[in-house]
Amino acid sequence: xxxxxxxxxxxxxxxxxxxxxxxxxxxxxxxxxxxxxxxxxxxxxxxxxxxxxxxxxxxxxxxxxxxxxxxxxxxxxxxxxxxxxxxxxxxxxxxxxxxxxxxxxx
Amino acid sequence: xxxxxxxxxxxxxxxxxxxxxxxxxxxxxxxxxxxxxxxxxxxxxxxxxxxxxxxxxxxxxxxxxxxxxxxxxxxxxxxxxxxxxxxxxxxxxxxxxxxxxxxxxxxxxxxxxxxxxxxxxxxxxxxxxxxxxxxxxxxxxxxxxxxxxxxxxxxxxxxxxxxxxxxxxxxxxxxxxxxxxxxxxxxxxxxxxxxxxxxxxxxxxxxxxxxxxxxxxxxxxxxxxxxxxxxxxxxxxxxxxxxxxxxxxxxxxxxxxxxxxxxxxxxxxxxxxxxxxxxxxxxxxxxxxxxxxxxxxxxxxxxxxxxxxxxxxxxxxxxxxxxxxxxxxxxxxxxxxxxxxxxxxxxx
Numbered sequence: 001x002x003x004x005x006x007x008x009x010x011x012x013x014x015x016x017x018x019x020x021x022x023x024x025x026x027x028x029x030x031x032x033x034x035x036x037x038x039x040x041x042x043x044x045x046x047x048x049x050x051x052x053x054x055x056x057x058x059x060x061x062x063x064x065x066x067x068x069x070x071x072x073x074x075x076x077x078x079x080x081x082x083x084x085x086x087x088x089x090x091x092x093x094x095x096x097x098x099x100x101x102x103x104x105x106x
Numbered sequence: 107x108x109x110x111x112x113x114x115x116x117x118x119x120x121x122x123x124x125x126x127x128x129x130x131x132x133x134x135x136x137x138x139x140x141x142x143x144x145x146x147x148x149x150x151x152x153x154x155x156x157x158x159x160x161x162x163x164x165x166x167x168x169x170x171x172x173x174x175x176x177x178x179x180x181x182x183x184x185x186x187x188x189x190x191x192x193x194x195x196x197x198x199x200x201x202x203x204x205x206x207x208x209x210x211x212x213x214x215x216x217x218x219x220x221x222x223x224x225x226x227x228x229x230x231x232x233x234x235x236x237x238x239x240x241x242x243x244x245x246x247x248x249x250x251x252x253x254x255x256x257x258x259x260x261x262x263x264x265x266x267x268x269x270x271x272x273x274x275x276x277x278x279x280x281x282x283x284x285x286x287x288x289x290x291x292x293x294x295x296x297x298x299x300x301x302x303x304x305x306x307x308x309x310x311x312x313x314x315x316x317x318x319x320x321x322x323x324x325x326x327x328x329x330x331x332x333x334x335x336x337x338x339x340x341x342x343x344x345x346x347x348x349x350x351x352x353x354x355x356x357x358x359x360x361x362x363x364x365x366x367x368x369x370x371x372x373x374x375x376x377x378x379x380x381x382x383x384x385x386x387x388x389x390x391x392x393x394x395x396x397x398x399x400x401x402x403x404x405x406x407x408x409x410x411x412x413x414x415x416x417x418x419x420x421x422x423x424x425x426x427x428x429x430x431x432x433x434x435x436x437x438x439x440x441x442x443x444x445x446x447x448x449x450x451x452x453x454x
Contacts, residue, residue: 004435005454006206007165008442011173018208019242022175025415025452026243026305026338029380032174032452051173066241068203077239094237094303
């Protein structure tokens, strides 16, 4: 069912900017149009491109936000989330916890 | 007269004429309107649904630009149920990297807060490790499942035994006791997993045991939000209607028995829910045109008034998806597209 929903109506997660739009719903309670507009603004993209995997992969590469393919040296997991928190201007629970654990002074 | 391929709510194929599809769509809308006292779908939306169920396409999809967020309740357990031999973290990576999930969810195979409580210390390190390796928001999810607090599964007298004997006061006293136990479990597990780094907690299949379970979940969420104001809380409902198993419970002055989704949403917003998931029952004997029209009418009444994102529960046996283990692509993509296009959902 996940595949069929993804094909029919999904933004596409980290293939595009689905995780970033979801971050705005999760952290700010934004409804979808507002969340898409906010993310597009922060990425310097158009709202229509939010679910485009080619356009978004370029942007994710430029901003090092984590990508679906295994690229040597590119941000993965928690380090991608550090950048996402910065780019979107939000708090991410696991990022804050990580900073606390390593005594982050940044 | 040409006939169109469609299905009934249990997934079995049927052939319907244009007049039959139109009649079922109109009757599905009318049923929701009558039950919940909500506005009907517009004539344009009725026409849209008729055309959708007359299309010969195997799969359909929303227009470019209308894509929505996909969250997955009990995500990791679905691989176990499919007998796929992967770990929970591998399951999350498959959702993230292969299935395009926008929000991930870690869950215990016994997907209720009560059984999670004694093993939460084993769930925490899995969550901590998963959070290091994945990028999308990661929730921890479980069901309130009040049924586990009555005998023989739990400590309280079973209202199912008491009510047929006319012991109504005793049954209500049992519900009060069950509420206290379950609130304690939900706040403990929810708080513990949030402190381990979860982006949010999903209360899935809320109110499955009726108004007492809905009360307990609202109470637990209110307490969690007081302690952790930044916590994201997703509340997915069990069905379109809150059963009045207790019958006299109110929350913030609103009687819980008999609430339909748009009223459930209002209470959810009051206690601090961040994402609301309405669930509309499937009637297996009626056509999918009838079921989808009915679901869209209920859900549109939510999205029209929502101040928070609405992620409809569009899984097996709810919201226009047939009640069958092997959901057909034609049926699922029609439910997905119809609910997004008509209701302007924030997610599924």
